[in-house]
Amino acid sequence: MATPHIDAELGDFAPAVLMPGDPKRAERMAELILDSARMVTDVRGMMGFTGVYAGEGPHHGKPLSIMGSGMGMPSIAIYATELFRFFGVERIVRVGTAGGISPAVSVGDVVIASGAHTTSSMNELRIPGTHFSAVADLAMASAALHAAAGAADVFAGPIISADHFYFAVPGQLDAMVAHGVLAVEMEAASLYGVAAEHGTGALAVLTVSDHLTKQGADMTSAERETRFQGALSLAVAAAFA
Numbered sequence: 668m669a670t671p672h673i674d675a676e677l678g679d680f681a682p683a684v685l686m687p688g689d690p691k692r693a694e695r696m697a698e699l700i701l702d703s704a705r706m707v708t709d710v711r712g713m714m715g716f717t718g719v720y721a722g723e724g725p726h727h728g729k730p731l732s733i734m735g736s737g738m739g740m741p742s743i744a745i746y747a748t749e750l751f752r753f754f755g756v757e758r759i760v761r762v763g764t765a766g767g768i769s770p771a772v773s774v775g776d777v778v779i780a781s782g783a784h785t786t787s788s789m790n791e792l793r794i795p796g797t798h799f800s801a802v803a804d805l806a807m808a809s810a811a812l813h814a815a816a817g818a819a820d821v822f823a824g825p826i827i828s829a830d831h832f833y834f835a836v837p838g839q840l841d842a843m844v845a846h847g848v849l850a851v852e853m854e855a856a857s858l859y860g861v862a863a864e865h866g867t868g869a870l871a872v873l874t875v876s877d878h879l880t881k882q883g884a885d886m887t888s889a890e891r892e893t894r895f896q897g898a899l900s901l902a903v904a905a906a907f908a
């Protein structure tokens with residue numbers, strides 16, 4: 668049964684879905700890590716693919732889907748809700764980029780988002796009278812951490828999911844640094860809320876693509892690719908947790 672934003676049938680998606688923001692990246696990832704991939708939806712150009720995991724290791728040959736989420740919390744909430752509610756999806760791993768906040772992380776590092784503060788009101792109404800805690804699925808986060816095997820460029824901790832890319836309230840950045848926020852992106856808090864609502868699992872594995880409080884060298888395209896592969900292997904481990 669198609670939903671308003673996904674033109675697919677029950678069974679077209681694997682229980683595990685990787686979600687980059689960009690549907691073109693979903694297509695490239697499907698070429699890279701799936702065997703027998705087929706496109707299962709492309710409503711509004713938001714392509715989704717299903718195949719079997721082509722990589723080495725214990726998860727080789729397992730069904731896996733990859734679909735774009737679009738940018739921002741309302742967009743990922745639409746796709747995550749429909750995937751969890753109507754297509755039998757059990758785990759979503761967001762694989763995206765984030766801006767570094769903590770001086771402890773650098774461009775190119777990977778952040779496993781254990782929880783996501785937010786400037787959004789999307790989780791405010793979930794538990795009346797309560798400030799909802801948007802937290803990752805612990806089994807998925809620990810699978811990603813385990814796969815990282817203590818690598819010095821992988822961090823786990825709180826991030827912030829912001830509604831604005833280009834705007835911050837004065838003092839906000841300093842307070843984030845003071846509270847140990849590792850990075851900022853625009854989707855995880857709502858993904859975690861939607862997963863809580865459906866009793867399913869979610870995690871965000873983020874590559875630091877720029878830094879808001881620290882000057883540093885940009886990545887070369889070769890570095891970018893290697894780093895992305897690293898993040899992807901952690902995301903795959905979490906998807907099959």
Ligand code: HPA
Pocket residue numbers: 764765766767829831832851852853876877879
């Ligand atoms: N802000 C919000 N989202 C982001 C950023 C940023 O600086 N970098 C990558 N995603």
